[in-house]
Amino acid sequence: MKLSVTDRIEVRPAQSCDTDLARAPWDLDAMPGYGPGASRADVIPEPVSRPGQLPQAYREMSEEELHGRIVAAKEALGERLVILGHFYQRDEVVQYADFVGDSFQLANAALTRDQAEWIVFCGVHFMAETADILAREGQQVILPNLAAGCSMADMADEDSVEAAWEDLCAVYGVDPGAIEPDAEGKLPVIPVTYMNSSAALKAFCGRNNGIVCTSSNAAAVLEWAFERAHRVLFFPDQHLGRNTAKAMGVPLEQMPMWNPRQPLGGNNEADLLEAKVLLWHGFCSVHRRFTTAQIDQARAEHPGVKIIVHPECPMPVVDAADAAGSTDAIKKFVAASEPGDTIAIGTEINMVNRLAAEYPDRTIFCLDPVICPCSTMYRIHPGYLAWVLDGLLEGEVHNQITVPQTQARDARTALERMLAAKPR
Numbered sequence: 001m002k003l004s005v006t007d008r009i010e011v012r013p014a015q016s017c018d019t020d021l022a023r024a025p026w027d028l029d030a031m032p033g034y035g036p037g038a039s040r041a042d043v044i045p046e047p048v049s050r051p052g053q054l055p056q057a058y059r060e061m062s063e064e065e066l067h068g069r070i071v072a073a074k075e076a077l078g079e080r081l082v083i084l085g086h087f088y089q090r091d092e093v094v095q096y097a098d099f100v101g102d103s104f105q106l107a108n109a110a111l112t113r114d115q116a117e118w119i120v121f122c123g124v125h126f127m128a129e130t131a132d133i134l135a136r137e138g139q140q141v142i143l144p145n146l147a148a149g150c151s152m153a154d155m156a157d158e159d160s161v162e163a164a165w166e167d168l169c170a171v172y173g174v175d176p177g178a179i180e181p182d183a184e185g186k187l188p189v190i191p192v193t194y195m196n197s198s199a200a201l202k203a204f205c206g207r208n209n210g211i212v213c214t215s216s217n218a219a220a221v222l223e224w225a226f227e228r229a230h231r232v233l234f235f236p237d238q239h240l241g242r243n244t245a246k247a248m249g250v251p252l253e254q255m256p257m258w259n260p261r262q263p264l265g266g267n268n269e270a271d272l273l274e275a276k277v278l279l280w281h282g283f284c285s286v287h288r289r290f291t292t293a294q295i296d297q298a299r300a301e302h303p304g305v306k307i308i309v310h311p312e313c314p315m316p317v318v319d320a321a322d323a324a325g326s327t328d329a330i331k332k333f334v335a336a337s338e339p340g341d342t343i344a345i346g347t348e349i350n351m352v353n354r355l356a357a358e359y360p361d362r363t364i365f366c367l368d369p370v371i372c373p374c375s376t377m378y379r380i381h382p383g384y385l386a387w388v389l390d391g392l393l394e395g396e397v398h399n400q401i402t403v404p405q406t407q408a409r410d411a412r413t414a415l416e417r418m419l420a421a422k423p424r
Contacts (some may be wrong), residue, residue, distance in 0.1 A: 025378060025380075026383070028147075029054075029147040034376050038288075039286070054145070054384055055387060058384075063092075063382070066382040066383055066385075067382070070385055070389060073390060073392065074389070079113070079116065080116060081117070081118050082099070082118070082119055083120045083385075084098070084107075084109065084131070086101070086103065086122065086124075086127065087327045088377045089122050090350055090373075091350070093380050093381070093382060093385060094350075096385060101327075102326060104195055106123065107134045111136065117139060118142060119131055121143055121401075122144060123143075124376050124379075125150060125153070125401070126196060126199070129198065129199040130199070130415075132402060132403045132408070133403050133411050141401045142400055144380050145380055145381070148376050148379040148380055152236055152283060155280070156193075156235040157200075158201060161201060162204070163260070164233065164265060165191070165233070169188075172272075172273075179208075179209070189231050189232065190209055190232055190233070191205045192205065192222070193213075193236070194214075194215075194234075194241075195213065195215075196237065199411050201236075202410075202411035203407040203410035204410075205411075206411055206412070206415075207413070210414055210417075211225060211414050212414045213418060214418070215326035215327070216326035217418070218240055218311070219244050220422060223421070224417070226276075231275050232278065234277055235258075237284060237312055242277075242279055243318045244311065245277045246315065250276045251276075254274060254277065257281055259281040284312040287347065288314065290313045292320045294367040295320045295367065302344070302363070305342045305344050306322050306333075306337065306344070307321045307322045307346070308330055308344075308345055309321045309323075309346030310346060313346050317346060321346065331351075331355065334362070342362070342364075343362060343365075345364065
């Protein structure tokens with residue numbers, strides 16, 4: 001039986017979160033899986049191994065001692081150091097950040113610190129890679145805990161994307177190594193990767209006429225792509241691709257899912273020829289948890305509630321909300337609200353809690369009643385931050401993230417195209 005478009009939309013939220021959230025992250029770093037929280041059950045593609053390595057002494061330090069070490073190191077290192085904290089980081093880490101924002105905002109923020117020799121990125125692996133790609137010569141990027149990966153980013157690996165590209169080129173009758181525009185001046189397909197992907201996939205897009213997008217400029221990027229190609233291969237997040245293309249008027253029937261574990265992604269050639277956007281079978285475990293039932297409950301319990309969700313949420317959730325937008329858009333949505341407003345938010349809990357604390361004259365809460373933070377973002381802890389900063393004081397760079405030069409060059413090309421694709 002062929003599944004309908006709606007049936008094929010990945011939306012299977014868990015009913016409870018993991019009790020291991022109460023454990024210290026270093027107890028989980030060497031264990032299989034992504035750790036406690038929403039992506040606990042996500043399958044790790046092989047080979048993905050990023051073991052943590054926090055020395056025992058830092059595991060045993062009190063909060064007060066860790067705080068003292070971090071503050072002292074920041075003072076001693078001065079302008080030679082910049083600490084970046086993602087919106088989804090725990091408050092115990094964000095308090096030390098020089099900049100707080102989404103991954104691309106932070107990578108660009110680091111560029112404003114010319115004197116910084118070390119960029120400590122309190123986020124996840126792909127974010128640190130992007131910072132290294134954009135960093136100036138001589139700057140070193142550090143990820144406090146190498147176990148802080150991203151399950152969504154790992155759902156699209158380089159080998160699988162290369163294999164999909166070869167299959168698609170065969171269907172469209174072109175040489176994958178030398179794709180030329182047709183009589184209309186358009187390519188048969190262009191790859192678009194979400195910022196939440198590895199440097200290898202950004203580089204893949206760079207050398208195949210492709211581009212990177214963020215959740216805030218995805219529509220502008222798709223417009224850019226459609227001007228140059230008949231269709232788009234969008235990875236790794238199916239929901240951002242579907243929600244963005246649907247809002248642009250692309251019919252769901254022209255957005256088949258590409259499952260890398262099935263021949264032709266689980267499609268037939270006719271569907272691929274009719275496609276406008278090929279959606280990779282990937283998703284964010286945190287945003288997949290949000291449901292229309294949660295929205296219905298929020299409206300029933302809070303008449304007049306304003307609901308905003310992240311576009312990584314499943315399509316029915318985005319359609320049922322009052323608004324959808326990136327983490328920065330959510331922040332601006334709350335800032336533009338009025339005292340006394342009630343706002344329900346569909347995104348990671350640490351950001352929601354921080355907004356609620358920042359605006360105590362509003363009622364702000366998370367749509368998901370089961371608190372389930374980003375499993376991998378949770379891996380960053382003050383203990384890791386204190387360790388890498390102490391290392392810098394001692395002349396040692398722990399956990400440096402380095403993107404190979406050739407890969408960085410191609411990835412930078414895709415990122416520069418993204419920067420040139422301005423929203424209208």
